[in-house]
Amino acid sequence: MFELNAKIVIFSHLSDAQENVSMGNSEMANKHINFVKFIIQQSGDNLYQVFEEDKLNEMWKQING
Secondary structure, eight states: OOEEEHHHHHHHHHHHHHHHHHTTOHHHHHHHHHHHHHHHHHHTTOTTOEEEHHHHHHHHHHHHO
């Protein structure tokens, strides 16, 4: 498994949200934006907090079902 800091995760999901908006998929875009908000909440002021891939996948499922 690998680890990513919150900043990279946030940028990645915001890019995914932009892509989904451009394709007209607002539902998926909202899922990415909600996940970003959750990551920001979990990391507090530390955007360099590290998350393991498995944990990120679990959080995605928790937020988006």
